[in-house]
Amino acid sequence: MPKWFNVAGPCKAxxxxxxxxxxRVPQLEQLITQQGYFVIHAPRQTGKTTAMLALAQQLTASGNYTAIMVSAEVGAVFPHDPGAAELALLGSWRDRAENHLPPELHPPIWPEAAPGQRIQASLRAWSRASKRPLVIFIDEIDSLQNETLISILRQLRSGYPDRPNHFPHALALIGVRDVRDYKVSSGGSDRLNTASPFNIKIKSLTLRNFNADEVGQLYSQHTAETGQGFEPEAVNYAYDLTQGQPWLVNALGKEVVEELVPDPTETVTVAHIETAKEVLIRRQDTHLDSLASVLREDRVRAIISPMLAGQELGVIHSDDRQFLIDLGLVVRNPAGGLMPANPIYREVLPRVLASGPRDSLPVIRPSWLDTDSTLKADRLLDSFLSFWRQHGQPLLKSAPYHEIAPHLVLMAFLHRVVNGGGTLEREYAIGTDRMDLCLRYGDVAIAMELKVWRDNRPDPLKAGLEQLDRYLSGLGLSTGWLVIFDQREGLRPIAERTTTEQAMTIGNRPITVIRG
Known part of the structure; x- marks a missing residue:
């Protein structure tokens, strides 16, 4: 049977x-031997479910345990009705057990119990009836919310002291978030802010991404299956783009070998991986779309907005910073600060945020192209100035992050440009006070430095010219644009204050300064 790169649900060998x-999940068997109750949290599509399914099968096959992975997801539709959620969960868990365990290990008939006690009573009955120590892995636990979530966690804590004869020998909660970030609405908070009422956990574990060697191993399985090779540089580039995020690694492989290079006699190159990256970002498949959906959360916005603008992070609660790390959106830069978890996410975040302005754009004739489809930088500048003066003010209202609305509107315009066959590269980081863009279209490359002039701050012209000079030097370009968005109070309308001027950098590079 042929094999494929998987981008949907658990892997099947x-x-x-x-x-x-x-x-990628150490210590699990040791925790189970210790009768441990623990948490496994990691971003979506990193292999949590696959790993725990495999471990449950392995433990059961050993003859030493009755091990099963069940899901809490069916209870998510009853956030305020623990009784209804319990019935849905227990029905789903029975189906799962009967489908994946031998008959002699099936649970007994669930006992009668009052709402709010059914999970504890049922797990107690199963533990007593089981011929082997019972091990339960509960997936999608953080899909539960509010009273239902609190009820389930309290029942698990209540039964914990009775293990292993009268409650599961070992148990794991599996989800995207760690326990402290499970969603509740009681008490004026949307988080537990503590491990309680699951303070019985002995450890919180996470799954690491693939390392560079593992990306090569995965792609080499396709080579062994079909004969189609990957250039070493292509494998390295796939790792660089994804930083080993499992879904992205598989998605690049799938796009390349099934769509871009279906002929197994053709070797996969760096150019193929680059094209696949652009396809994934543009298409925003389910995984990328689900990441983008959290950008609407206030505590996510509080970090992503200053990151995109290059501002200081300010006072952000440590739990909120860790929340974004747990989601897999950002990582801690070894040199300091938070940054997007990989180059693909670095592209996805601003593209998603610019989608509102992009959908609000008027029809723009591509006057920046010559008759032979060559991009003319002077025409592009004229077209942008005309667009900005006419549409900039109203389009700012369509941007989801007010603090970086000008950046998002400019990027929406530039996406209209590159949709004809170019690319838009971005560099941004907390504390740099800028965003760098490089538009590439055919043989033409235009570097842009985006700065914001805020109240009680000096004109950013001097700092911008110095930063743009360094950016141009790194790109090997001789000229570029410095775009200064003036967001001080009491200004004239954008149409009246948008101007251009010429300047020179300290490296004697001629620069077009755009003020708007």
């Missing part, structure tokens, strides 16, 4: 290329 699902 008979049809998917996959690495050892347990290699």
């Amino acid at each position: 008979d049809i998917h290329y996959m690495l050892s699902p347990l290699a």
Whole structure:
């Protein structure tokens, strides 16, 4: 049977290329031997479910345990009705057990119990009836909310002291968030802010991404299956783009070998990986779309907005910073500060945020193209100035992050330009006080430095010219644009204050300064 790169749901060894699902989750068997109750949290599509399915099968096959992975997701539709959620969960769990365990290990008939006690009573009955120590892995636990979530966690805590004879020998909660970030609405907070009422956990574990060697191993499975090779540089580039995020690694491979290079006699190159990256970002498949959906949360915005603008992060609660790390959106830069978790996410974040302004754009004739489709920088500048003066003010209202609305509107315009066959590269980081853009279209490259002039701050012209000079030097370009968005109070309308002027950098590079 042929195998494929998997981008939907748990991996299946008979049809998917996959690495050892347990290699990236250390200590699990030791925790189970210790009768541990623990948490596994990691971003979506990193292999949590695959790993725990494999471990449950392995433990059951050993003859030493009755191990099963169940899901809490069916209870998510009853956030304020624990009784209804319990019935849905127990029905789903029975189906799961009967489908994946031998008959002699099936649970007994669930006992009668009052709402709010059914999970504890049922797990107690199953533990007593089981011929082996019972191990339960509860997936999608953080899909539960409010009274239902609190009820389930309290029942698990209440039964914990009775293990292993009268409650599961070991148990894991599996989700995107750590326990402290489970969603509740009681008490005026949307988080538990503490491990309680699951303070019985002995450890919180996460799954690491693939390392560079593992990306090569995964892609080499396709080579062994079909004969189609990957250039070493292509494998390295795939790792650089994804930083080993499992879904992205598989998605690049799938796009390349099924769509871009379906002929197995053709070797996969860096150019193929680059094209696949652009396709994934433009298409925003389910994984990328689900990441983008959290950008609407206030505590996410509080970090992503200054990151895109290059501002200081300010006072942000440590739990909020860790929340974004747990989601896989950002990582801690070894040199300091938070940054997007990988180059693909670095592109996705501003593109998603610019989608509102982009959908609000008027029809713009591509006057920046010559008859042979060559991009003319002077025409592009004229077209942008005309667009900005006419439409900039109203389009600012369509941007979801007010603090960086000008950046998002400019990027929306530039996306209209590159949709004809170019690319737009971005560089941004907390504390740099800028965003760098490089528009490439054919043989033409235009570097842009975006700065904001805020109240009680000096004109950013001097700092911008110095920063743009360094950016141009790194790109090997001789000229560029410095765009200064003036966001001080009491200004004239954008149409009246938008101007251009010429300046020179300290490296004697001629610069067009755009003030708007």
